[in-house]
Amino acid sequence: MNGTLYLVPNTLDFGVAAAESETSGIPDLQQVLPLGVIRIAARLPCWVAENAKTTRAFLKRVNEVVPLSQPLQAIAIVELPRANKGSQQAPAVKLDALLAPALAGQDIGLISEAGLPAVADPGAALVQAAHALKVRVEALSGPSSLMLALAASGLNGQSFAFVGYLPVDAAARLTRIRELEALSRRAQQTQLMIETPYRNATLLSALLSGLSGSTRLSVSCGLTLEQGWSRTDTVSAWKASPTTVPADTPAVFSLLA
Amino acid sequence: MNGTLYLVPNTLDFGVAAAESETSGIPDLQQVLPLGVIRIAARLPCWVAENAKTTRAFLKRVNEVVPLSQPLQAIAIVELPRANKGSQQAPAVKLDALLAPALAGQDIGLISEAGLPAVADPGAALVQAAHALKVRVEALSGPSSLMLALAASGLNGQSFAFVGYLPVDAAARLTRIRELEALSRRAQQTQLMIETPYRNATLLSALLSGLSGSTRLSVSCGLTLEQGWSRTDTVSAWKASPTTVPADTPAVFSLLA
Numbered sequence: 331m332n333g334t335l336y337l338v339p340n341t342l343d344f345g346v347a348a349a350e351s352e353t354s355g356i357p358d359l360q361q362v363l364p365l366g367v368i369r370i371a372a373r374l375p376c377w378v379a380e381n382a383k384t385t386r387a388f389l390k391r392v393n394e395v396v397p398l399s400q401p402l403q404a405i406a407i408v409e410l411p412r413a414n415k416g417s418q419q420a421p422a423v424k425l426d427a428l429l430a431p432a433l434a435g436q437d438i439g440l441i442s443e444a445g446l447p448a449v450a451d452p453g454a455a456l457v458q459a460a461h462a463l464k465v466r467v468e469a470l471s472g473p474s475s476l477m478l479a480l481a482a483s484g485l486n487g488q489s490f491a492f493v494g495y496l497p498v499d500a501a502a503r504l505t506r507i508r509e510l511e512a513l514s515r516r517a518q519q520t521q522l523m524i525e526t527p528y529r530n531a532t533l534l535s536a537l538l539s540g541l542s543g544s545t546r547l548s549v550s551c552g553l554t555l556e557q558g559w560s561r562t563d564t565v566s567a568w569k570a571s572p573t574t575v576p577a578d579t580p581a582v583f584s585l586l587a
Numbered sequence: 588m589n590g591t592l593y594l595v596p597n598t599l600d601f602g603v604a605a606a607e608s609e610t611s612g613i614p615d616l617q618q619v620l621p622l623g624v625i626r627i628a629a630r631l632p633c634w635v636a637e638n639a640k641t642t643r644a645f646l647k648r649v650n651e652v653v654p655l656s657q658p659l660q661a662i663a664i665v666e667l668p669r670a671n672k673g674s675q676q677a678p679a680v681k682l683d684a685l686l687a688p689a690l691a692g693q694d695i696g697l698i699s700e701a702g703l704p705a706v707a708d709p710g711a712a713l714v715q716a717a718h719a720l721k722v723r724v725e726a727l728s729g730p731s732s733l734m735l736a737l738a739a740s741g742l743n744g745q746s747f748a749f750v751g752y753l754p755v756d757a758a759a760r761l762t763r764i765r766e767l768e769a770l771s772r773r774a775q776q777t778q779l780m781i782e783t784p785y786r787n788a789t790l791l792s793a794l795l796s797g798l799s800g801s802t803r804l805s806v807s808c809g810l811t812l813e814q815g816w817s818r819t820d821t822v823s824a825w826k827a828s829p830t831t832v833p834a835d836t837p838a839v840f841s842l843l844a
Contacts, residue, residue: 362728366618449744469735471619473728481726484714487706491748562718578689
């Protein structure tokens with residue numbers, strides 16, 4: 331019988347210094363991950379990862395809560411082949427090779443640097459390959475910055491879209507912002523986007539100058555972290571009373587026109 | 588100082604008989620909710636809920652893991668004013684009244700019947716009112732059926748939209764299915780939708796007859812439950828080898844043309 335491909339959520343504190351409080355008295359992994367998920371992670375013999383080094387760090391955190399069923403150095407961790415950003419393409423042959431342990435009956439974990447793998451993150455092509463090979467796929471509960479941001483925004487949660495990154499070029503970005511605003515107005519659909527943290531401030535100022543004053547804009551920054559916050563206001567109110575979005579903390583931007 | 592409005596995730600087993608295994612040896616709430624979240628839920632004195640009765644049942648499950656900081660009958664639980672499905676409108680005055688404890692310094696929990704409140708569920712208007720009153724909003728990590736389905740689908744997770752329910756009328760539904768397929772093809776955007784469980788089979792057959800054979804369709808059913816499964820295939824493959832979607836289990840449908 332084939333093994334299962336488990337989609338294992340990661341915490342949202344990747345790259346954020348001093349992310350979690352040490353004072354809460356429980357291991358930080360249990361702030362955001364269910365014990366049931368940590369137990370599964372602790373027993374998986376094979377991993378496919380966005381990054382092997384951070385996966386080893388993740389497994390050390392798992393081990394603090396539930397002892398790993400084998401020594402860390404005995405756990406197989408292979409990295410996903412890199413695809414271009416925004417592309418789903420990875421060589422199919424290579425992906426099938428990554429799933430070989432599942433065809434031999436072993437369970438595999440898929441993990442990315444933050445949140446759920448295959449959502450705004452690499453991994454979808456591997457999941458697709460698993461379906462094609464009739465390997466069972468199971469996604470495990472954990473933090474999703476997009477859904478946390480959407481819930482915290484108070485914007486329309488009955489209809490929403492995640493559009494990824496906006497263009498870096500200023501003129502193309504402005505065109506895209508106006509397009510998303512028009513789409514949001516027409517369909518009453520919340521539009522969510524992300525940015526590389528060091529460009530957070532640039533994106534915020536582009537949104538504030540490109541959107542209508544009455545459009546509602548929400549920013550969630552440092553979700554699940556001690557210093558995290560969410561603000562939703564009209565573009566006019568943001569302009570009248572600006573908030574700085576730090577350049578070192580992941581943020582999610584949402585708008586509803 | 589104002590209290591915080593916590594958006595508390597619920598499990599995904601609402602209305603599903605014999606949902607969780609009793610054999611795993613840990614309380615079922617810990618299969619899907621982090622201990623940190625259960626600890627917050629255990630200390631909240633006030634709740635705003637989609638349904639008061641099921642919230643009391645939820646708090647009894649919380650109490651099995653972390654003792655409630657006060658007796659259940661001393662915890663204030665008020666229900667959200669009902670809005671029409673798909674509408675975000677609820678009387679603003681009433682919502683402000685629900686937030687009065689936060690203005691008096693108490694923390695409030697917002698909870699829906701399943702998953703994250705305010706995402707494909709009521710609550711967004713209350714969150715909006717909280718932002719207007721400068722009440723801090725914090726969304727807590729938990730299961731989101733939409734994100735679990737999207738991750739498990741292997742479809743595009745870099746660009747996706749959730750469009751809620753399709754029309755019940757067959758002709759209007761077919762028009763909408765074709766519109767979503769065209770949109771998905773144009774933007775390479777995964778389209779996610781849900782249905783009332785007793786209409787799962789109707790929606791699946793409408794999708795199979797309305798979509799092109801090459802469009803990929805994913806169904807995730809009973810997510811986080813013992814009997815849960817996810818299948819992704821082309822529409823042609825679904826037709827050649829059908830899978831029944833049970834009429835008593837929540838499902839998420841996704842397509843990518």
